[in-house]
Each structure stands twice: as structure tokens, then as C-alpha cells.
Amino acid sequence: MSTANDTTESVWRGRYLGVTVGAVALVFLAAMQSLAVTTVMPIVSAELDGAALYAVAFSGTLATSVIGMVAAGAWADRSSPVPALTAAVTLFVIGLVIAGAATSMEMLVVGRLIQGLGTGGQTVALYVVVARMYPAALHGRVFAAFSAAWVVPSLIGPFLAGAVTEYLHWRWVFLGVAGLTILFFIVVMSRLRGRDLHTDEPAKGRIAARLGFAVAVAAGALTLSLAGEFGAWSWVVVGASAVVIGLAARPLLPPRTLRAGRGLPSVVLMRGLIAGALFGAEIYVPYLLIDEYGFSPTWAGLGLTTAAVAWAAAAEIQGRYGDRIGNARITLFGVAQLFAALLFAGATALLHLHPAVLIIGWALAGAGMGLMYPRLTVLTLAYSTPQNQGFNSSALSISDSIGAATAIAVMGVVFTALTGTHAGFPVVFAIAGVLTLLALIPGLRMGHAHEQHR
Template identity: 30%
Template sequence: MKSLNDQIAISIREKKTHRPFVLAAIVIGMFMAAIEGTIVSTAMPGIVADLGGFSKFSWVFSAYLLMSAVTVLIYGKLSDLFGRKPIFVFGVFVFLIGSILCGFAESMELLIVYRLIQGLGAGAVQPIATTIVGDMYTMEERAKIQGYLASVWGISAVLGPALGGVFVQYLDWAWVFWMNVPLGILSVIGVILFLHEEIEKRERRIDYVGAGLLLISISSLMVVLIEGGVAWAWTSLPAISLLGVFGIGLVLFIFYESKVEEPVMPLSLWKDPLIALSNSATFTTGIILIGVSSFLPTFVQGVMEEPPIVAGFTLTTMSIGWPIASTIAGRLILTIGFRATSLIGGVSLILGAIFYILMNPSLGPIWAGAGSFLIGVGMGLTATTFIVSIQNSVDWKKRGIATASNMFMRTLGSAVGAALLGGILNTRLKDFLSSNQEKAGQALSIDTANSLLDEEKRQSLSPDVLSVLQDGLTFSLKSVYIGLLLLAIASFILVFFLPKPQKSKVIKK
């Protein structure tokens, strides 16, 4: 038996990919991305309490997700042209730079800017890691490995909320971002040493115009969704103008992508019903995911008056349900097929959304956690199924962009969802506070809700003001959760029309 050091030396000398070590590096990288979601969501109430700017709450998520959504397609295409390794390494380093800067942010505006930088790198981490797995393993192996990778979400779910709560309560929320640094460095070292690729040498062209059109159109839509009904009337000139920019930009993007030789988003992918429906359902489930992770801790802390650690563990149940379901999905795909596995996940999403609609402060965090668990099960069964089925339907030269297209739709869904649901929350809360100022005995604004997320400030509020703020947040979030139910139903309908199970063929490099 060769020692571990001997195996490492042979792998480096012979320049052969050592799958166990590459998989370990990928797991660390995905853990970094996974824990980012749970730990930041848990810390956000504390960040808002420190920096202020409740009305900008959604932008912290939207800025990160916007840049991730736009760059994921570029990274996917670049990985098909230049290989997975250099793109993954570049993405991780940019992500770490953004993480370090986020920890030093002194205002909500600066935090949003630094989250843009973090998102610029995040666009490469998870999709390229998932693509590498698709390269190294056959279809039968992928179904199992993707399930194992999903267990990363379970581990991060346990550690993320707990660490987030500890950092906010006992240290500083900056450590929420700084803890990414050692994880990213370890991941990069593993990929550099043990992943070796043979890239076909040919002329390479990057579709920067297409990426730019996508950035302009999606950014315009998100600004309108967040500010519409709050800073601007829906029929105001800025809102209408930006909607026009979105529409024109989208049309130009589709037209340009149909003509360019190396498109950032090959429209031919969407001609495959499996890819088109999987990506569409991934978009709607992406909105559901951000709706739960962004706003549930706020409700648990601000209305239920629970500490950050308890709020974090209501999200933990979602991330525990996800890997369990993903592991099961890996086996179900091989027995009952893609469509049936996804349908079961769709039902779980609907049940989870119903739990949220029925939720009220008296039911406590256990009820919130149960709803999160069902959402996690639904995400695990659908997300794993979509990735495995898409990767099995294309060859190596398109696997990077095909995988990236699915990640793009999830990230785009989360980006649009953060803006859309945040806009709904702000609009409903603004209307509620305006109509209940007499009951509160003073004028209230959206930013007054900052006080709900700081225990000392909350205790200093008069009973009438506290009641109005908590009732307003409950009322506003009810509208958000109704939206989640409608999206869960839409996801189920899309999954229902997926192609029926067929005998799978393994497509190798």
C-alpha cells in the first residue's frame, strides 16, 4: 500500500487527476459557498441593527446574486474554452477579496458594493465545482456523488447558523465573511495540485457584448422591483424607463445571442425540453429559496423575539432536509426516473409554502423550522435531479455552459426574488405603517423597523409602537409567503411537463 504522501507525489509527477483529492477540494469550496447563505442570512438582522438601512435590506442579497447570475454564464463558457481549473481558482480568489472587504464595511452602501465583488467571484465557485464532478464521473456515479455533495449543505446548515449567531452575539458580524478565507485557500490548493485537464487548443472568443446586455437588462428590472412602490410610484418616469430598458435589453440579448458565433448563452440549449423545463423550474425554486433564507430570520427575531441563534436554526432544518433528499434523489433517479423524483420534490415545496402561510408568532420557531424542512426536501429532490439530467444530456464541450445555465437560472431566480419579494415587503410594510400611525402615536417609516432587530432598541419601544411594527412585519411577510406558494405551484406544473423517464445513456468526455 502506498502512503498518502506517495499518492500525492505520483499524482503531481504524472499529472493525472486524483479524483478523491479533487472531490475533497470541491467539497471545501462548496462548503464555503453553502455556509455563505445560512450564515449571512442569520447575521443580517444584526448587520442591519449595526449599520442601519432596513429599506436597503434586499440589496445586500440582490447585489451579490445579480453579479453571480450574470457572471455564471461567462465562467461556464470560459471553463469550456480554457478548462475548469483556472476559472475555478480565479473565482475563489475574487470571492475571498470580496469577503475580506465585506467584513470592513462601515455602511450599508459599502457593504452592498463589496457584495458585488463577492458575487463576481461566486459566479465561478459552485457551477464550476459541479461541472468538474460531471467531468470526472459517469452518469450513474454522478447521481450518487451529487447526493454526497449535497450533504455539504447539511454540515454547513449545522455550523452556519450557530456560527452566525455566535459571531453576532459575542464577537463581530465581520467574521461571517472573514471565515471564508481559510476555506477558499484550502479549496484552491487542492484543485491546483490534483486536477489536470487536457484542453483542445483553438481560437477562443468571449461574448462580452451578450454578458453586458444581460447585466443591463437584469439590473434595470431589479432596481424597479426593489424601489417600485417605495421610492418611486409604479407609474413614475424612472420606473417606466427602467422597465423599458429591461425589455429592450432582453430583446437585444436574445437577438445577439442567436447571431454570435460563441454566445454566452447558447439558445440551442433551450431547444431541449428537458433543459428548458428544468431551467425554468430552477428559476422559480430559486425565488422560493431566497424568500425563505432572506426573510425567515427577520420574522423569528423581530416578531417572535427569539435570539439570532434560534433564528438561524429555523433555517438549519431546510439545509438538513436538502442533503437528505438529495442523497435519496441520487437513488430515485436510477429507479423511478427524473420526472417522478422531481414531482415528489414539487409536492414538498407546496407543503412547505403552506406551512409559512399558516405561520403566526404564537406557533413559535418549531413551526417555522418544520416549513423550512419541507422546503429543503423539495429543493434537494428537484435541484439534484435537474443537474444530473442536464449533465447527462450534453457532451464535455457543452457541459460547462449547460451546467452554468442551470446555476444561472437559480441565481437569477434568487436575484429577482430578493428584489421582487423585498419590494413586496417594503411596499406592504410602508402602507401598513402609514395607515396605523394613530395607533402607534407617532409617525413611522420602514427604517423604524430596524429597532425590531436589536434587542435593546426593541425593549425601549413603547408597547403601541412595538405592536404596530410587529403586526406590520407579520402582515407584510404574509404577502411574501403567498407569493412563495404560487411559485411552488408553478414549479410543480413545470416539473409535471418534464419528458417521461427514458433509459439513460452515459455521455463521456
């Protein structure tokens, strides 16, 4: 465990260097694989004759990640995060190997489901490692680095995946990441060896019920992502899935989360709302540029690249000056920037403005998220004790996944229903705008957990 005397240290020097490099690399590789799959999946689907399972190959990973989050969080709260991290990385690598060796689409989907278990567990376990090894004053820096590790893949991931597929084979998009993951996991473990990251007062109680609720959430999220396939029954499926997710998620989140209770519940709720707003709308930015302006897929990625760069810059500002800016101001600045980006996007779609308005304006979305996203993680750990760091970290990630999955599904059903009209894109961005404004409610109720002094 770290002490207050550690606050003068840097995450990139001394005893933290190896863990920081390895952990950031693991986050980077998970992000790279996630974005690379988007590029290569059409080729994989064609080779394996798997069009019918195309959507499941994406949604399955998100769904099973919830189970991994809950399992890793409970495990870390009862002992050390190191065994949970080891199990998660092992599952991630096994899933990648199965997907890379797949001879059918069914086999690839199995690999992706196992990969999701590892991805969710790895995220939560790394959060707890940060909580127990780094002093609170350095948490913002670490999570800013994690945010940057998600940004770089958005810049080079699609191009690199295309090059690997063209000059080697799509299988190496999976197998190559598996090999590198093993390498950097060894780096992390070599630095964690001998460090006692156990909690002095481990959490107690049975976890079977929580895992059962996690499975229910995963099943609901998977069904929700396929709602568009049910035609006239789509909204019935959306409603039923949302009810299942809401009921099953309550025991996995802090009490009063769905009522925006002050403190940690509002932190977790805000994460879900802004994740739904950003990730739900983001997939329609390149779609708009391709469909309405005739951009190629490569050039359409510019809309996301500007946001990625702004996200990294804002995350670094938050990491350095977050305590000085304050949580209320971060909420107001972040929500204002995200909402402005959605206004630019909606106006571009509605009025057919020059595409530069959308591309430049969408950078504001990245800037807003770069301020808010890592700050919410810092606050979650600040509100936590060694007995519930795993639970709270998993709750934050679960809220993230549920918010994104629900928003994407609802926006997809609405967009499909408006096909053939000019209202689809503006309405999708309007839904995201409403979610953004709703985020102000929990955002201004987060309070402070004395995160700068812990």
C-alpha cells in the same frame, strides 16, 4: 475524461477523493460566508455607518454573480475549467479581503461586488470539473454532497458568525473564510494537476455580447432588489427591471427556455421557478415566527433548520436512487412536498395555528428541494456536450439567481403594500405556491437524457 469503467468507484475514494473533499469544502465555505454575512451585517452597518447601503451589500453579490457565471462558463467551454476556477477563487478571496479590511460601507460593498463575481464563476467552474472528471453515474452523488455542503452552514453558520464577531471581530468572518478558501483550493489544484480537462472540440465564437447581456441582467437584478425603495413607483421599477432581465437573459439561456421547450430548456426553467418559490418564501418563515409568535432570532431559525436537515436527507436519496425513481416522479414528489409546506405556512399565518405546524411543515420544503435541486444539475450535464457544459451550467445558475431575485423583489413589494393588515404573510406564501405549481409545466417536460448511462 472518465470512462464507463469508473462507475464502480466512489466519489470519496481513490482518485476522486481529493477533488471531492476540496470542491465540497469550497462550496461549504461560500455557503458559510453567505449565511454568516446575514448575521453580522447589522453590526458591520452600524460600525461603518452604512444603513443606506445595507441592501446593496446583499443584492450586489447576487447581481454580479451572473457575470461571473457567464464568464466562467464561456471560458470552460473554450478550454479547461481549471483556469476559470482559479480566476473565480482569486476574485472571491480578493473580495473577502477587501470586505474584511473595509473602513467604510462603500469599500465593503466594492468587496462584496467582487466577491459575487467569484462566487458565480466558482459554481459554474466546479460543475464543469464534475462533468469532465467524474463519470455520469457519480454525478448525482457529487451534487448531493454539494447540497449537503449548503445545509451544514445553515445549521451552524449564524451561531459561528455570532461567536466570531463577539470574541474576535466581524472582520474575521470575511478574512477567516478567505484563508480557508486558499487552503482548500490548493487541495483541489494538487489533485487536478496533470489531468487534462480540456474539451476535444472547444466552443467558438465571441463572448463579448454574452458578457454584455450578463451585465444587463446584473443591473436589472440589482435595481429590482431595490424596488421597494422607490415608494409609489415600486411597481413601475419592478416591471421595467423584469423586462430588462427577461430580454437580456434570453441569449444566456438555452433556446425556448421561456416557452418550456422539452428537454434542457424545461430543466433550466424549472430551476428558476422552484428557486423563486423556495427562496422568496423562506425569508418570511423566521419573520413570521418573530413577528407573530414572539420568537427570538435564534429560535426562529428552527423553521429553517428542519428544512435544511430534510434537504440533506432527500439529496442523499436522490443521489443514490434518482435514476430508479425517475425524473417525472421526482418532479411530482418534489413539487407536492414544496406546495404542502407552503400550504402549512399560509394556514399558520392566516389561522394563527400553533408555530409547530409551520416549523414541522416547512421541513417538507427542504425535502422537496433536496429531491429536485441536485437532480436538475445532473440532467443539465446529461443534456450537455463538452462544447457547451460551461454554457449550460451557467444558464442553470443564472436561472436560479434570476428566479430568486425576481420572486424576492415582487414578494417584498407586495408584503410592504400590505403592511398593517393580516394578509401580508398569507399572500406571500400564496405567490410562492403559484410559482411551485407552475413548475409542474416544465418539470413534466424535462424528459431523459440517458443520464444514467452516460
